[in-house]
Amino acid sequence: MPAAGPCEHADVTTQRFTTRPELTGTTGMVASTHWLASGTGMAVLERGGNAFDAAVAAGLVLHVVEPHLNGFAGDLPLIAATGGSGEPFVLCGQGSAPAAATPEAFAGLGLDHVPGTSLLAAVVPGAFGTWMDLLARYGTWHVADVMAFAIGYARDGFPLLDQASATIARVADHFREHWPSSAATYLSGGEVPAPGSRFRLPGLAATMERIVAEARAAGPDRLAGIEGARRAFYEGFVAEEIGRFCAAQELMDSSGRPHRGLLTPEDLAGWQVREERPTTIEFAGRTIAKTGPWGQGPVLLQQLRMLEGMDLEDTRSGSAELVHAVVETAKLAYADRDHWYADPDHADVPLGDLLSPGYAAERRALVGATASDLYRPGSPGGHAPRGLPDAVVARVERAIAAAADDGAAADGPRTRAAGVGEPTFGPDPAVRPDGSARGDTCHLDVVDRWGNIVSATPSGAWLQSSPVVPALGLPLPTRAQMFWVEPGFPGSVSPRKRPRTTLSPTLVLRDGRPEIACGTPGGDQQDQWQVPLLLNHLVYGMGLQEAIDAPTWHTTHLVSSFDPRDLDPLGVTAEDRLGPEVLADLRRRGHRLTVAGPWSLGRLSAVGTGSDGLLRGAANPRGMQGYAVGR
Structure with missing residues (x-):
């Protein structure tokens, strides 16, 4: 892990509790973002x-x-x-x-x-x-x-x-x-x-x-x-x-x-709908399966690749050390997403290089003890990145320069507070003068008595x-x-091409057998909020409901997938349940915090099959509409 200063953890980060029971049964489990669907x-x-x-x-x-x-x-x-x-x-x-x-x-x-x-x-x-x-x-x-x-x-x-x-x-x-x-x-x-x-x-x-x-x-x-x-x-x-x-x-x-x-x-x-093999890596004794690079799914795999070399067992869930590491690896993975991911039928996406252990080690070496204000896409396979139009690159550079001029660690977003949508309603005017408004997404997980399992993210x-x-x-x-209108980029618009979506369901397998289906709404945050869930469950040993209930966070130091496609340098949005000591430590490391309410980020749900054969289901209490049901 990157070097860290001393940090006192608030009791709330070590106390284990759930807002509702983790469901167990033998007939089936359904978890979704709406109780009527479940x-x-x-x-x-x-x-x-x-x-x-x-x-x-x-x-x-x-x-x-x-x-x-x-x-x-x-x-x-x-x-x-x-x-x-x-x-x-x-x-x-x-x-x-x-x-x-x-x-x-x-x-x-x-x-x-x-x-x-x-x-x-x-x-x-x-x-x-x-x-x-x-x-x-x-x-x-x-x-x-x-x-x-x-x-x-x-x-x-x-x-x-x-x-x-x-x-x-x-x-x-x-x-x-x-x-x-x-x-x-x-x-x-x-x-x-x-x-x-x-x-x-x-x-x-x-x-x-x-x-x-x-x-x-x-x-x-x-x-x-x-x-x-x-x-x-x-x-x-x-x-x-x-x-x-x-x-x-x-x-x-x-x-x-x-x-x-x-x-x-x-x-x-x-x-026609396409059936494809998933993109996978091995992590914490499991196989993590995601979509191809026409979605942002591989960005979660890139984050886990970098994190697996950081002695996660020596950290605690919700610690400043862990949050810092997750945020910094997310910045690197999302910069790669912005420059490389696209419909592979229309663009050369070096997915093997992006997910290779060697490339992950190269990227991991860029993570330091303090927050980086740089926007750093990598060069997988030695290829120079060129995934963003010049106007967007210039906007990113201006944002980073402005952050340096204004003082990197000042709290609050430079542009707008990120929230929980695809894209999301935020505290800035949700409707612009032209009438445009931002939306969100849903999620659904199902497992049955025969072990069939589904993770889906309609939007x-x-x-x-x-x-x-x-x-x-x-x-x-x-x-x-x-899409970009300018030609010549992996994400440029062209006939019959799939836009690179942010929708990102997840499947986890153990010894080749499906174990967990999970996901969340959240646009650019989907593959950030799922990282703490997986770490909490696979590394720190929490149950699914406990892992969902744990306080979470995300970075806004990435090029937004939605208009106006901006970047919020050094931005981190975190639930205040992380505790004042952790939040103070993150500020000392140079992160510019937007402190969100105690139950405000993420709308995760998950179902699965335990090693004992019992089915399990859990859903997010935030927003007061997600529910898991089962027996």
Whole structure:
């Protein structure tokens, strides 16, 4: 570990407790960011469905009951494994850019970036096709059965979350002035729906019911019905309405000007979900499995590679020494992410070099006893990094210079406080003058009595980020904002290319058998908040619920994946439960702290199978909506 000065630990960092019991049982476990989704998944398991059936049903419910966090037409990466010694697999439900999405197309519109909202940022919706693929190949239920729960909540109503109501309130004026279809959907009687009120999405319910009808029309065979549902979405009425809306409507986006969309029915018809092998490393006697570099998943593996050479057993959970080491390795790993990660079908990503022990040792040697104010992408395999446009590099350099001029250790964010979203609502104006607002994400984990296990992170198609397609009752995913408009970079926009997403589910295997599925919402923070969880459980011996409940932190010393793509030098946001001594020690090391509330960071959940064969489930108490259920 880096050299550290003496530090007295507050009692709260050594006391072990949980806010709720870690669930154990033998039938099944479901943990998610919303209690209704968790209950849905458990209902499927109780009726004899497997983990894959349960994940599909629960995920579709998340699309309905957390509309500010994800949507039916959103994005979805998942990682899963079949029971026993089944090989883990990744399903890439990240939709690709339209065929018309070229640097020249955006330059022709006078744009130097992809707007973060409205129609120009739309990519192919990948979530529904991914759920259908999972159901067809690994599930046992019919389309009508897994969709019945979501249809019921959309048609008959569900209690609107406080944060969903607040999100609608933030964008209400923008809806009224610029996005009338969204106003008609979310502003009941022209007013913001009250927190906790019964809220309905009849347009979305009608779309889902029509998909079920077309599945039934395809015949009684289960697989034929699933294919009928997929065709209805990607080759039928859903694709046609999306294409018609994007071509006909010219609507305001975050550039401050109205634009039409580029997405066409042909883009949807040409898209297919991808099954891939996960990216893995060995850590703490386990295999940690993540997505490929089209997601940010490997950044967690890079962090663990660096940390495994730092004598973690000599530290304590929540100590200043540990927080410092985790933050400094995160800075290095995320700088590599910014410069190297991209769709490997369209860019040369040196993933083997990035994850090699030798490269990790080289990067680990850069971690010192004090916080670094440098932004240091590496050169894996000897290749010089060039992943950011010149304008972004200049902005990063200005931010670092300003931090040095202002005094590195001054508390508080230079730009805006980071929070808990993808991207996130923060204390700065959550709605900008152009009406754009920031969203968030969901997460879901399921394990069943046969050992099948799923970790999924649905996101995108946020109600506040894209106008509702009126004939369908749903908004579109805006993930194209992750691209650079300038050509020549790994992350540059190009036709049918997957944007590098932040969505990052995790699977942990022991002796080749699936042990834990876990994840969290949080954008750039997803693979930071999961590091303390894994360290707490695998290194420090905490149970899953205890590891989730432990105080957490993250750094903002990285290039944000979302507009305005800034960097907050030396920034660390930490829960105050770390204790005053730890926070003071971090300040002495040069970290510029934003001290968050005691239960404010991360929305982790996890399920797993213990060495005794018992199933386990745990969920985050923060936000008062995540829940684990099981028996």
